[in-house]
Amino acid sequence: MAADLRTRLGNFELPNPILTASGCAGGGREIAQFFDVSKIGAVVTKSVMLAPRAGRPTPRMAETPSGMLNSIGLQGPGIDAFLRRDLPWLLSRGARAVVSIAGSTVEEYAELAARLSDAAGVTAIEVNISCPNVEHRGQVFACDPAAAGAVTEAVRGRARYDIPVFAKLSPDVTDIVAIARACVLAGADGLSMINTLLGMAIDIDTMRPVLAGITGGLSGPAIRPVAVRCVWQVREALPDVPIIGMGGVRTGRDALEMILAGASMVSVGTTIFHDPSACMRVLRELDEELAQRGVERVADVVGLAHEPRAAARRRLTGNVL
């Protein structure tokens, strides 16, 4: 690597800022046949719940222009199987594990955080708050500052002190900064954004919704400008809070755009489905993009797009701008 890509995640130092996005690489095994998973910053695992879940009926994926819709519905083995099987496997490969959790009540999230804190080797917890709150008429936690804050506070309260807690935000809100602020005030060490946008497709031949679950989460390049906007707005309001940026990242250029907007780490999701080694390619390309611009340390360009040109020039040593 030409540039210094080391990135801080709480007390940990990641070798580089490229991560998988939750739900797009399972527990890491799926992509390990394509590249060495210890070479990327971290594997963010699929959101795990307390109990095993079957997920939603099929069809649950649909291609859309520059993106896709999914309504997988948090299918998974539950926390016991995850701790017995998936986490030890990732650690045995030398990978860093960011564990994504999901629940339907605040207590479920707290319980998951406690269970993960008893296990060794969890680099960070990412809290997927884009789930319906069964105790509050099914309202999605991520769409309400009080609920988002309540989950974050409960997780932070039960997670071991040295495990960073990142709240993962939904773009389907009027004011993402309000949700971000609520999570940070509740103790989040960082924020991940964005989760998928709620979308829908109708098959005009059958005249029925394409997905069995009717609506689904839109992801892929189509959502990248929305993701960049969200990262930008939150960085502008909360400049000291670390951000894992994601949404449609396909190339090293896309990753650099996300970093310039304010992300210090970048997750790659949908792209993995057609290019399983995408994380390694994005990492290589990001390194090349930085080298071409004379950037020595990736940390130097995090949020750089917010700074006036002259200040940005001073921050960099090379002849970049």
Ligand SMILES: Cc1cc2nc3c(=O)[nH]c(=O)nc-3n(C[C@H](O)[C@H](O)[C@H](O)COP(=O)(O)O)c2cc1C
């Ligand atoms: C098939 C699929 C499954 C996903 N599962 C999860 C999940 O379990 N937990 C979660 O927080 N996000 C999940 N996501 C959202 C991604 O982590 C990511 O936030 C989103 O897709 C935007 O990034 P991308 O455009 O690079 O995919 C899923 C996305 C897809 C496409």
